[in-house]
Amino acid sequence: MxxxxxxxxxxxxxxxxxxxxxxxxxxxxxxxxxxxxxxxxxxxxxKSESPKxxxxxxxxxxxxxxxxxxxxxxxxxxxxxxxxxxxxxxxxxxxxxxxxxxxxxxxxxxxxxxxxxxxxxxxxxxxxxxxxxxxxxxxxxxxxxxxxxxxxxxxxxxxxxxxxxxxxxxxxxxxxxxEEDEAADIDLQRKIRALHWIGPAMVGAKLDRGLPEVKLLIDDAVTNFLQTNSSELPREKLEHLSAACDCIMQSLSISTSSSPSADDLLPALIFLLLHTNPPLFKSNLALIRRLSQPENLRSGKLAYHYCSICSAVGFIERGITEAELNLTKRQFEQFQKSEARPPTALMDFDFTTMRKTSRIVDIFDVDDDEVSSPALERLRHLKLQNEEFFSKAKKIKEELTSFSMHVQKEVSEISEKYSIAPDEQSENPQ
Ligand SMILES: [Zn+2]
Known part of the structure; x- marks a missing residue:
């Protein structure tokens, strides 16, 4: 999963x-x-008795x-x-x-x-x-x-x-x-804090943090998330959220050298939320929902970005499980308790290899639209390594066979040449 x-x-x-x-x-x-x-x-x-x-x-x-x-x-x-x-x-x-x-x-x-x-x-x-x-x-x-x-x-x-x-x-x-919003804010912040160790690749966010350009864009996105709280007008709050999404879309596109889809945006937003842990975020989302002119939440870019963010928040609120992160229960608990840190190979995608294959989807030989997971990638990598190992082993086996045949041949040639007859005395002692 x-x-x-x-x-x-x-x-x-x-x-x-x-x-x-x-x-x-x-x-x-x-x-x-x-x-x-x-x-x-x-x-x-x-309620037939109360018509009013x-x-x-x-x-x-x-x-x-x-x-x-x-x-x-x-x-x-x-x-x-x-x-x-x-x-x-x-x-x-x-x-x-x-x-x-x-x-x-x-x-x-x-x-x-x-x-x-x-x-x-x-x-x-x-x-x-x-x-x-x-x-x-x-x-x-x-x-x-x-x-x-x-x-x-x-x-x-x-x-x-x-x-x-x-x-x-x-x-x-x-x-x-x-009151209710504040409780939701605290709950979300607590949930995010428990998942602070998650790297982009663990949630399927194709963000290459190794690129300075991407790093800057992620910082911009974080700033916009935080500014949502400092502006008062719902429209301005929406614009900040949307600007954050624009930064993320741009960094996805730079990271993968391809145009990202909606399916790429959501995991990246989940990562951004985990990375930022913005204060009063649920309160701000609720304020936008209550006080915005409805047109801004029904269609268009602002609406699309707003509802993508709500969806990412909902995902975190429901709780991210170890199965969704392709981790064992033990690993998950260790990371949560900060007893261990996830290995880099799990945290970030290997973008150098990805970019060598020109298009990111080429290395995921499933469907073009399907989002891969770090575990799936590791499996594919393992499969390749396995195949390599077996072909090497086969070669060694062949070499060994030919070597032993060669040795046998040489031994018989030598024994023939010097015609060493078996010592009868030693074979039948007394
Ligand atoms: Zn409708």
Missing amino acids: SLRFSGAQLLCKNKCGFYGNESWDGYCSLCFKRAKREEHKKEENS STSWFDFSEISLFGEKRKARLSLTSAFSSGSGSSSSRSPEAEPTPKADLISRQLLTLVDKQSFDFVAKTKKKNFTPEEFGDFITSFYDALAEAIRTKEDDDETISLCMDRAEANITSEIYQKLFAQ
Whole structure:
């Protein structure tokens, strides 16, 4: 058994084409919401005595992309309620230079609706995850509202960035590093600490740490992982995570002299996490999930990188076993207790040999797409050595046979030449 990954695992399990996330049961945010709504409906149907919704959030209030007309109607009601009290409030967020591209009318709409939304959340008593769902619904509804006035995608995305900045400054504290997240942070850090001895090759990460260029890129990736915690905006956090992934993809490509695939990224991310052990990492991932504009987590590069990282974290959280690392239980325990260090041959791939074969897949004579493991490589190496040994042994055996035949021949020639007759007396004593 070894670590094996497929990029397909990252997609929403509803096969809608968006990226999924473990925290949404493997769905994307849209399908998760839909699934939850279905579940909610079923529950409502079974509770025949209570027809009124007692749920924390009525999903019919803000509808999804498919039902535009209804969405617009519900939007008007959702945003007009309670607006009287907060309409005089001026937006606190500094307008960005990019905001010049957005019309005054749109700016007012975005700011007003963001701050009305923030005001609404103050009355609710949500768990962080419920809060996150509520925020996603707000963004979806806001995007719909903007689309009725503007169809340029770039302008819409600028408006959404502004809304994100508006609500982040107001509700960041409520959504970041809550009790549960902090427990998850500590748990992840503890698990990583126990695996600090793992080398890239042990998890199948094709990173050549011997190359200075690769080393620098790994350092950059580490810095980006750490900076995720120092930026506040979910978008900035996402960009740092994505930059880390870019560095890793680049170092994979330099290490293997080929273009890496999604299946190469995951093991390399697992190694990066083990190597960095970033603080408050689960809290940051959770904050991004709760507070990001949903579009950034559904499709595109940011979403792909975010969900790859979540998947790598999930892998470590579930616990990496000795079998997955091709180690014996005893070895695993020794390495964990720092009683022994894994040999270099196990820690890093032999890239010099790999590069000699021009393409990295050439030495893995399995499928091109399959990720090899250090153990598999060692086996192949052993097999080669074995074959060499046997061919040498065969040769020696042949040489020995010919040698002994040669000696026999010489002995008989000599004895014939000198015709030494056997001593009869000594053969039959007395
Ligand atoms: Zn989906």
